[in-house]
Amino acid sequence: MNDTFDLLIRRASIIDGTGATRRPGDIGIRGDRIAAIGDLSHARGVQEIDLGGRVAAPGFIDAHTHDDRALLSSPDMTPKVSQGITTVITGNCGISLAPTPRAVPRPVTPPLNLLDDEGGWFRFERFGDYVQALREQPAATNCALLVGHTTLRVGTMDALDRVATDDEQAQMRALVDDALSSGAIGVSTGLFYETAVAATTEEVIEVCRPLGEHGGIYCTHMRDEADRIVDSLEETFxxxxxxxxxxxxxxHKLVGQGNYGRSSETLALIEKRMGEQRVCLDCYPYTAGSTILSADRAATSSRVLVTWSKALPQHAGRDLVDIARDMGVDEAEAIKRLDPAGAIYFRMDEGDVQRILRFGPTMIGSDGLPHDTAPHPRLWGAFPRVLGHYGRVLGLFPMETAVHKMTGLTAQNFGLRDRGVLREGAYADLTLFDPDTVGEAATYEHPMAPAHGIDTVIVNGVVVWRNGQGTGARPGRVLTHEAA
Ligand SMILES: [Zn+2]
Structure with a gap:
């Protein structure tokens, strides 16, 4: 037996991603795979890391991102690898960078401008062109890609305030089929947004028809996360x-004071439907959301922080109420002057956030917005906040459960084979961290800061983060159903 590994991790406390209790052991890696786990004290590694009892876990999988462009424009993916994320699911909320069979309008239609407010990155006519670009210039993390319904609408319709015609639906369906054949793992919608709100349930069903044949997944930012959330859940099912x-x-969240506490009702419904069909959900660990700035959303929030403004960039990071006061205008007028812009909205209940996080089937997703000037802290802090604040400090769940929600559970739900678990033969995506100090450093005031306690991050057997710094390596791959 060959007792030499490319990378040998000694004296780890192994949390394997299945939810099982941690156990002591060593992990040997050869190439891009885990070759052995157990007592490897007599083995040697070309490179060795002695954890001294700290945790080795599968690399975290971010179930919900808007990293479509960041993978290409900031391939070191520092906000992600610094918090232990080794795979990102992109293209959420109906917004994907590809395909754009015709030019995206300028200024870029919101919310597509969350990916690129200039528009130059919307350059991939076919979904396969985007996949090829990611393969030619890999990022530090792996990715699994969704194709966005809103992107398809922008690419096929001359007006978005109406339902798509039969012909337009057929065009979108063909684009979905092509995307799923070219590496996409599913479709996302953002029926909540102005660009897709006119789409009927039937339009979505017709556009998503190819999912069944390809084994694709349907992810949705639902039409309503407030008073009509139950209708939206039923539409999704x-x-x-x-x-x-x-x-x-x-x-998953409940927006607006009148809906605080209703997660008891929504989770009971979700659990019931889980007995009848395949249903998954994700959640970020904060009581504030973030998206484009709008008067409607500001009106239902207790506090609004501006994250970026194309018109008045100097106001990024400031409270809307302060900006309006300095301008000597009301908030509605301030919003007009800032537009196009983004914001953080405080309009959720801590009790709901905790109940949803604690719910067994809930995965962790950051929903981070990587191009914002003063982003929501979830971009840099979501995963360590679940481990530290909600796990270790508040005791919502054991660390093994927290890790499962960000690894094994997510890989299983998205069909990412040999990912999200530590076992012989699995891909060597690992996050090594200190369970006593892991936690987020990013705050609403200082949102861009690497997490505490993340020692080392390994993607496909290659170290991408070590001792508080990126290594510059970019071993990330495009994960598909076939070749996961
Ligand atoms: Zn969303």
């Missing part, structure tokens, strides 16, 4: 049933 696809309820 119906789309899943009629397209024969598993559904992911993205960033």
């Amino acid at each position: 119906r789309i899943g049933r009629e397209t024969h696809a598993p559904v992911v309820i993205s960033h």
